[in-house]
Amino acid sequence: MxxxxxxxxxxxxxxxxxxLDRERLKHLVVQECGSCHGLVLKGGLGRPLTQDALxxxxxxxxxxxxxxxxxxxxxxxxRPLLSENEAAAIAVMLKNGDIR
Amino acid sequence: MIDRxxxxxxxxxxxxxxxxxxxxxxxxxxxxxDLGVIIERATGSVLIVETTDRTVLTRxxxxxxxxxxxxxxxxxxxxxFVFGRDGGLSRIDLLGGRIAKRIVQGGNAIGxxxxxxxxxxxxxxxxxxxxxxxxxxxxxxxxxxxxTSRSAARSKTVGLVDIxxxxxxxxxxxxxxxxxxxxxxxxxxxxxxxxxxxxxPYDGNVTSDGRHYFAGLFGEDxxxxxxxxxxxxxxxxxxxxxxxxxxxxxxxxxxxFEGWAATxxxxxxxxxxxxxxLVFDLSTLKELGRVQTYGQPVFAVARPDGRHVWVNYAYPxxxxxxxxxxxxxxxxxxxxxxxxxxxxEFAPRGHEVWVSSRDADAVIVYDTRSFQEKARIxxxxxxxxxxxxxxxVIGK
Numbered sequence: 001m002x003x004x005x006x007x008x009x010x011x012x013x014x015x016x017x018x019x020l021d022r023e024r025l026k027h028l029v030v031q032e033c034g035s036c037h038g039l040v041l042k043g044g045l046g047r048p049l050t051q052d053a054l055x056x057x058x059x060x061x062x063x064x065x066x067x068x069x070x071x072x073x074x075x076x077x078x079r080p081l082l083s084e085n086e087a088a089a090i091a092v093m094l095k096n097g098d099i100r
Numbered sequence: 101m102i103d104r105x106x107x108x109x110x111x112x113x114x115x116x117x118x119x120x121x122x123x124x125x126x127x128x129x130x131x132x133x134d135l136g137v138i139i140e141r142a143t144g145s146v147l148i149v150e151t152t153d154r155t156v157l158t159r160x161x162x163x164x165x166x167x168x169x170x171x172x173x174x175x176x177x178x179x180x181f182v183f184g185r186d187g188g189l190s191r192i193d194l195l196g197g198r199i200a201k202r203i204v205q206g207g208n209a210i211g212x213x214x215x216x217x218x219x220x221x222x223x224x225x226x227x228x229x230x231x232x233x234x235x236x237x238x239x240x241x242x243x244x245x246x247x248t249s250r251s252a253a254r255s256k257t258v259g260l261v262d263i264x265x266x267x268x269x270x271x272x273x274x275x276x277x278x279x280x281x282x283x284x285x286x287x288x289x290x291x292x293x294x295x296x297x298x299x300x301p302y303d304g305n306v307t308s309d310g311r312h313y314f315a316g317l318f319g320e321d322x323x324x325x326x327x328x329x330x331x332x333x334x335x336x337x338x339x340x341x342x343x344x345x346x347x348x349x350x351x352x353x354x355x356x357f358e359g360w361a362a363t364x365x366x367x368x369x370x371x372x373x374x375x376x377x378l379v380f381d382l383s384t385l386k387e388l389g390r391v392q393t394y395g396q397p398v399f400a401v402a403r404p405d406g407r408h409v410w411v412n413y414a415y416p417x418x419x420x421x422x423x424x425x426x427x428x429x430x431x432x433x434x435x436x437x438x439x440x441x442x443x444x445e446f447a448p449r450g451h452e453v454w455v456s457s458r459d460a461d462a463v464i465v466y467d468t469r470s471f472q473e474k475a476r477i478x479x480x481x482x483x484x485x486x487x488x489x490x491x492x493v494i495g496k
Contacts, residue, residue: 032353035167035415038185038208039165039166040167042165043208043227044167044168044185044226045273069350072319076350078350080350081416
C-alpha cells in the first residue's frame with residue numbers, strides 16, 4: 001500500500017521532470033534555433049523547420065543534422081550542448097509540429 | 101508694479117488648456133530626440149521609451165513576427181520604421197503612440213535603411229531574395245530589385261545600409277556578391293554589381309562617413325572591403341586567413357556588423373567561430389591586434405566617444421557583457437546583466453547604455469563610467485533597442 005503510493009509519487013515527479021525538460025527544449029528551439037530559423041520556424045538564414053518542410057526527412061536524419069550540423073554552412077553541430085536523447089526529442093517535436 | 105488688466109487677461113488663457121485636456125487628451129508637446137524603441141520579440145510588440153527619465157511611454161502591438169527585427173527612423177525623428185521577420189514594414193508614430201501605416205511587403209525580411217534625403221525606405225528580404233524600396237511617407241513601392249545572379253537563382257540579401265546620394269549597399273548571401281543601388285530622383289535606378297566577393301557574406305555595414313563598406317564571410321576566414329569613394333568600385337579581401345588555419349568553433353548565433361565599433365581609425369569586428377574581436381586600422385586595412393573575449397562576440401559596439409567597446413556573446417555564453425578599453429585593448433570590466441543578453445544601445449553621447457536581457461524580461465540601464473545599474477525597465481522578451489539619434493547617422 002505504502003509502497004504503491006511511493007511508486008505513484010515517483011512516477012509523478014519523473015513525469016513532471018520530463019515535462020519540464022520538454023519545456024526547456026522548446027524554449028531552446030524557439031529562442032536559439034529561432035535566431036537563424038525564425039521564431040516561428042518559418043525560416044531565416046536557415047531553412048524553415050516546420051512540419052511540412054521537414055516531412056521528407058526521417059526523424060533520425062533530423063536528429064543527426066542537429067547533432068553534427070551541416071559543414072560548410074552556418075548550421076552548427078549541437079553535440080557539445082545537447083545529448084543524443086535531447087536531439088532526438090527535438091527531432092520528434094519538430095516532425096510532429098509540436099512547436100508553434 | 102503689476103498691471104491688473106494684463107493679469108486678468110492672462111487668466112482665462114492659462115485655464116483654457118486644462119479645459120481642453122479634460123475633453124480630449126491632446127498629444128503632449130515634446131521633442132523626440134530622447135525617444136527610442138524596444139522590440140519585444142515574442143509578442144510582436146514594441147515599447148516606445150523616453151531616455152531622459154528612463155520611462156516607457158507606450159506599448160504598440162500587432163507588428164507580427166519580430167524575431168530579428170530592426171528599426172530605422174525618419175529624418176524628423178518622429179516616425180520609426182520597424183522591419184519584421186515576416187516581411188512586415190510598419191511606420192510608427194512615436195508621438196501619437198500608434199501604427200501610422202503597415203504593409204507586408206515580402207515573405208521574410210531581415211532589415212532596412214532610410215535614404216539620406218529621408219524620402220526612401222529600403223528593405224532587404226530573404227524571401228523573395230532581393231531589395232524593395234518604398235516611399236517613406238506612403239510606403240508605396242518605388243523599386244523592386246530581385247537578387248538574381250549568375251551563380252544563384254535568387255539570393256537572400258543581408259547587410260543593407262544607406263550611403264550618401266539616395267543609394268544603398270548590400271550583400272547577396274547565396275551568390276557572394278555586393279551590390280550598390282542608386283535611386284536618382286527622376287531617373288531609373290542604377291545598379292553596380294561586384295561579383296565573386298567571397299563565400300556566404302552574412303552581414304555588412306558602412307563607416308559613418310559612408311566610405312568603407314565591410315561584409316563578413318561565413319564560408320571563408322576573411323572580410324570583404326569596398327572603398328565607396330573609389331570608382332570603379334572594387335571588392336578587396338582584408339584580414340584574410342584570420343583564423344590561422346585553426347578549425348572554427350561552432351557558431352550558435354551569427355555575429356552582427358550592425359552597430360559595430362569604429363573608433364578613430366580603428367574598427368572592432370567579431371571573428372566568426374572564435375572567441376575574439378579583430379581590431380584593424382581603417383587607413384591601412386591591416387590588423388592592429390586582437391582581443392580575447394569570454395565568448396563568441398555577437399555585437400561589438402563603441403561608446404560614442406570611442407573610448408570603450410561593449411561586447412555581448414553568443415549562446416550559451418550570452419549572460420555576460422564585457423567592456424574593452426580601445427587604447428590598451430584590455431578588458432576592463434565584466435558585467436552580468438541577466439540571462440540571454442541580445443542587444444545594447446548607447447545614449448547619443450554615451451553617458452548611459454541600455455542592455456536587453458531577453459530571459460530576465462528586462463532592459464537594464466548602466467552608467468557607462470561607474471558601470472552601476474541606474475534603472476531596470478520591464479519588457480517582454482526584449483531584443484533590439486534603437487534610439488532616434490540613429491536618424492542622423494549614415495548607415496543606421
